[in-house]
Amino acid sequence: MTSRARPSLRALGRPGPLAVTVLIMLPVLTFSVPALAGHPFISADNLIQNFPLRVLVARNLEHGHLPLWNPYIWSGTALLGGLNAGALYPGTLLFTVLPAQAAFVVNEIAVYVVAAIGLYVFLRRSSLSVGAAFLGSLSFTVGGFMSAQLVHIDLVQGASLVPWMLVALQRMAVPRTASPPGAAKPAPAARWPTVLLGVCIGLLVLTGSPEALIDDSILVAIYGGWLIWRHRSGRILVQMAMAAAAAMLLTAIQWLPGLAFAAHSQRSASSYAFFTSGSFSPKLTALTGMPYLLGSYGRFGLPPYHGQYNLAEVTSYVGILPVCAAFAMLTGPWRARRASEGLGVWYVIIAVGLILSFGGYTPLGHLLVHIPIYGQQRLQNRNLVAVDLGLAVLFAYWVDGVRQRTRTDAGPAHPSRAERAAALLPVVCTICLVGALVASPVILSQELGSPVPPGSFHRLEAYLGVGLVVAVAGGLLAAGWDRIPRRNLLQAVLVLVAVDLAIFSANEFWLTAPPRPALTDATGMATAVAAQTGSTGRFAIYDPDQSDTAALDDLGQPDLNILRSLSSVQGYGSVVSGDYDRATGSHQQSDLSVAALAGSTFDDLNLTTLVTRPGYFTEPPGSTTAPTGPVPQTVPGGGQHAWYVGSPRRLTAVSVQVRGDPGCPLSPGGLGLALLTANGGTRPAPALTPVSNGPGTTAVALDGSTAAVGIVVANGSSCPLTVDSASVTTAGSGVLLLAGPLQGAVTAPKWQFVETLGSFAVFHNTGARGRFWVTAADGGPAPAASVRVTADPLTGNQTVVVTTPRPARVVRSVATAPGWSATVRATQPAGASRRVAVPSSGALVQSVPVPAGTSTVTWSYRPASVTVGAVISLAGAAALAALGLAWTIRRPVGRARRRRRAGGVGRTER
CATH class of the missing domain: 2.60.120.260 (Galactose-binding domain-like)
Structure with missing residues (x-):
């Protein structure tokens, strides 16, 4: 099969302006129109974590502070080192110039525009037609991983960069242009691919998503390694290494604090059970043919999915037609195309993505857990991004290939029997699964790990019927494309893909806009919690069952409390201090250690307000579970x-x-x-x-x-x-047994009932110790001391004036963490300032010694990892700027020399 010339980047817009316009306008309209109507698509983890953390970053930047510390969750924790905020990602900087909700919507739009145009460019540069490139890009961007994982914006921000990294690698593989006659050496290779790859890797680091960095890097490394092997080119490896090195230098200020924080987080001692807890069950590959086979998010009357993990983490569906196409292209008629275009690498990428996603379901899990950094991951299922991308690329090649084959000079004009059978195989499997589900819904759904309640199965019937129609249509089209006139083939494929992806997307969770007050400080329950807690206390929510997540949002659960500048002993994020989590049990959402609550741990953390459900105090008589109180x-x-x-x-x-x-x-x-x-x-x-x-x-x-x-x-x-x-x-x-989990931990007179908020009860802790207190230096009775706060900035770098009759320790109710230090300056009697280390281990809260008299104590947070990272990033930026300047100066000189040589040769020839 003859290959065609690769179109240049400048020419890409001309053949398909409509395709490019649709790929851009689809996300623009999808996200901007609801946002303008007051219902932005900000839900799930984006709502309670990513949105408020980015708002906090913007507050810091607006006040001229580096976003280093988050005083509002987990009694104080790292903000930059915690990674989840994406504190230095360019999209996060928009929060400083736009309203917060608008900035988030712009970030969502950017994700899908970047991903769609990136894959379109990659496929067009792979010599595919406009229609094929458009359909491949649409399938990847609108379907599967990219759609389901929108609830984790940092994850899809990373995935959106992958196509552009492939573009860079693809261009690196282009041989150097031929030397002009008489030239001393070949023309230099283009440098923009190295720059593009470096920029993408740097942005990938700055997203703050370790899973995106690791999983996407594996995908890109496979493709890059294949290019090196195919072209026998060490130059590609050198360019890849240069790009990665430059990116890591420039982003050291992000990843060094991240690694330092992870080293003492709860993930520093991760186990095999933790590593495999997010593995993708091989049985759930059935969902690649019908994504809502076992339930959905409750939209359009479908029953909720009750399987392993949440549905977003096991979703990999770019449409039934790409799956059929991938099977069809394994047959003989496609052998020449597979060899000439190197399509085998995409099957390798799909296979590796699946194997890594399976995690603990394969023997490799016991090996992977020991790989540094990778072994600290929990969600192996997020490698499904490689599966979706591989299927989308193969689909684009299939569309291009079948359209060429309708011409008699471009290959077999009809599918072979093997090709037809392979194309129909996924559809036959889907039909069998649906049939088995209809015949034995309870047994099959339990076998697949997602039991559908017997009374709810009938709610799946309409979806299964529509899904089967789409699946059968996809299989027939993939197997019988030769029966459709060539002029109508692309339209038929486009219609089927559009209908298929529309049904899939219409059931996605992120389409449910949150109540507008949840994005502000206007909810009545959250306002009541804030009023009870005050600006100096902390609150907690105990509701481990999470039976009503909307109500938790209305309460302003962590990290939504950041929007109200309200502090909590809890938090929601991927990493928390290991010592803090062991002491409080607060890493899980709306949960904490009841044993710690019964003791003095939360008194030291100044927990003043507890919100919980009344049911956690009681058990119904005759309960099959043992009393937990x-x-x-x-x-x-x-x-x-x-x-x-x-x-x-x-x-x-x-x-x-x-x-x-x-x-x-x-x-x-x-x-x-x-x-x-x-x-x-x-x-x-x-x-x-x-x-x-x-x-x-x-x-x-x-x-x-x-x-x-x-x-x-x-x-x-x-x-x-x-x-x-x-x-x-x-x-x-009726009769209630007073033996719930909170009995014995929340008791009068220490805990006082305050009020009910909806279905929640609010309690006040009279034993909370406040933000500061003074203890004796020798462990004896506390002296009669006074503490007065004189500076309390957003960064957590507080200043207090302490007066004590004898040497003592001033204790601050802020969680210990590496990087904190204190300056103690005696004012009465006057004395010199001295810098005191704040212990970061062995204690839950911070304390420093002070002399007798009056002293001014200033706490400062500046981890060594931030300082070292900043120095490396600045040095790297300076070095790269110098190299860029040198190249800019040399480039015109070299070009002029080549022109003179070419001109001289020309005159000699004439």
Whole structure:
């Protein structure tokens, strides 16, 4: 098969201006129109993590600060080193000049324009027709990974750069132009591919997504390695190395702090179970033929997906036709095209992407986990980007190939039997899967790891019917393209792809715009939480079940609290300090360690407000799960113990099972009982007296006139008493066992009920220690000291004035982290300033010693990794600028010499 000349970059726009326009306008209209209507597509992780973190970066930059520290989550954590903010990515800088929501929408548009045009350019430079390049680009950009993973904008920002890296590598493989007659040496190779590759690698680092950097680099390295082998060119390897080195030099200020923070994060001691937890089950490759076979996001009445991980992480669907095309191109009629165009590399990329995605489902998992950096990943399924890109590229070649084959001089004009069979194979498999699902929905869905509730299966029937029609149409088109007139073939393919991708995209989660107040500080519940917490306290949400994520957003769950400048002991992100996570258990969303909550850990972290659901205080009687609360509970002689019921309820009875010392019986009047009221007071109630039909059971009937949030049981005897269980009967909910996970951890009088917010209850911690306190230097009683805050900037670099009668330690309720130091300057009596290291291990919060008298203490955060990274980046920028200047100066000189030589030769020949 004859090859055609590669079009130049300048010529790319002329053959297909309509294709380029559509590829640009599709994302522009998709994202801008809803945003202008007040409903921007900002959801899931973008809503609660990526958007607020970028807003915080902009705040820092607007105040002239490097975005180094985030004071609002996890009691203070690294912002630049935490990576998730993409703090130095160019798109993040837009947040300093545009309204936050507009800046995010522009970033979304840029992702898909960059990806679509990049792949279009790559395919056109691969000598493919405009239609083929357009369809390949459309399939990759609108389908599968790129669409499903929009909820992680950093991930798709990285993926959008891959096509441009392929363009750079492709151009590197072009041989040097022939030397002019009489020239001393060949004309130099173009330098722009090296620059383009370096820029893309640098941007990939700055996205802040380790998965994007690692997975996309593997994909690009495979393609680059294939080019080196195919062209036997060490020059390509040199250019790749130069581009990577330049990119890593310039971005050292980002990746060095990132590596330093990861080294002491919860991922520093990752296990094989952690590494494989996000592996893609081979069984779920069935979703490449029908993406919502096992459920969706609840759109259009489809049942929700309940499988392994969330649906976005297992989605790889660029359309049924690209899958059929990839199988068809494995047959004999395509052998010449595969060899001449080197299509085998795309099958290798697909295979490697699948194998890496399988992670722990293959023996390779035990080897991959030991690879530095790669082994600290959790989501192996994100290698599916390689699968989608490979299928999209092969699809473009298939479209171009079948259109050429309709001409008698361009190859077989009809598919062979093997080609037809191969093209129909994915469709046959899909039909069999759907048939099996219809016949045995429970068994098959459980076998595939996503049980569809029996009562919900009928909601899939309409989608399965439409999906089968599209799949069959795709298979028939891939197998019988010769039956369609050549002039109509491209239109038929385009219509099928458009319908297929439209059905897929219409069910995507990111199309659900969040409530507008969630993107601002206007939600009523979030405002109430902020008012209760104040500017100096911290809050937490305990709702590990996350039964209503929209309500959590309304509460301003981390990291949405950043938008309100509200601090939390929790956070949402990929990395957190390992010591902090072990002490608090707060890495998981809306979760924390109940044991730490029962102790003083969160008092030191100044947790003043806890928001939770009342159900975490109770268990229904007869529950099949063991009580999670601290049962039994010992009540000392003469003491009392309180149990919360979670929210105000009208109690009609209270029952307590007790065990006492046989030699020390209960007082004749029974156990004292009081009701905790919603306003923080107590109301006496009739005593709990023994009942005849329950050994050790004391109970009392109430009139239900008092709305109580809890009960207090008083032991009037002089001996300790063991309470085996406590239960209440309510007017509306029946009998509730007071044995939920928060019992024993959230108790009166330390924790005071404040109010209910929707389905949540709010509690105030009276034991929170505040932002600063002073302890004795020798561990004895704390001195009578005073602390006054004089500077409290956004960076966390606070300044306080401490007055103490004797040497002491001033403690700051901020999580320890490498990079913090303090300057202590004695003012009364006057003394010299001294710099003091702030311990970064062995303590949960920061503290420094101060002398007797009055001292000014200033905390500063400047990790060594940031300093070293900045020096490397500046030095690299200076070196590259010098090289660029030298090349710019030499280029005209060399060009003039070549012209003179060419002119001299010409005159001699004449």
